[in-house]
Amino acid sequence: MVPSDGGWVALFSGGKDSSWALHRALEAGRDVRRLVVVRPPEGSHAYHAPATSVARLAAESIGIPTVDAGLPSADIEPPDLRPAGRSAAEGGGVREGALEPLEVALERLDDEFDGGLEGVVAGVVESEFQADRLRSMCEGLDCEFLAPLWRAEPLELATEMIDGGLEILIVEVSAPGFDEDWLGRRLDRAALADLEALRREHGTHLLGEDGEFETVVTDGPHMTRSIVLEFEREWDGEWGRLRITDARLE
Structure with a gap:
């Protein structure tokens, strides 16, 4: 990809994988301008709900503004994007359209950033399904997908x-x-x-x-x-x- 003056975003939950992926991206010189923080559904009992306030404090400490994406809360990082009716191993648990709010948020940032959206950082490690969905989304947005932890031992x-x-x-x-x-x-x-x-x-x-x-x-x-x-x-x-x-x- 030809270098541009566009900005990057990172999917961010405040957990170890998204935090380390962000650190690796910053070390590599990526211009991360926003942290996309999961907004759990009302009444969620998943861990991301009580941890959302921690993610926002972390973002304040990091010095990068946050943006909410109305995704379902998840038990893994990045947010679980699995369609309904499938097991965890197959990629089940969340309706097929769960990715759409993230795409909407990124399209808005693409318009907002000088130079547009250059890429998305995610802390995905092993899930082929999540990686494929995010990669496909980035292709549709004509931006780069970066997974610094992918397939790490x-x-x-x-x-x-x-x-x-x-x-x-x-x-x-x-x-x-x-x-x-x-x-x-x-x-x-x-x-x-x-x-x-x-x-x-x-x-x-x-x-x-x-x-x-x-x-x-x-x-x-x-x-x-x-x-x-x-x-x-x-x-x-x-x-x-x-x-x-x-x-x-x-």
């Missing part, structure tokens, strides 16, 4: 995030082997070793790609101020999450 990528300075907090768990102590735990090398043990015993994905756990990032090399969270743990014996009661920039 899970252990290498998790280690890279940790060593690269991301402060990653686990905010939800839902898989065999996890207990309440994982809620609010920092994803560091010790936690990664425990995840390796869960992978060997239960087949847990080290990045939570199958929905085993969700995260928020409270600090990183792309942020100027860290996020301080206050929360309560909610646990029902098989599934749990953090209910964030306060979030602020340090």
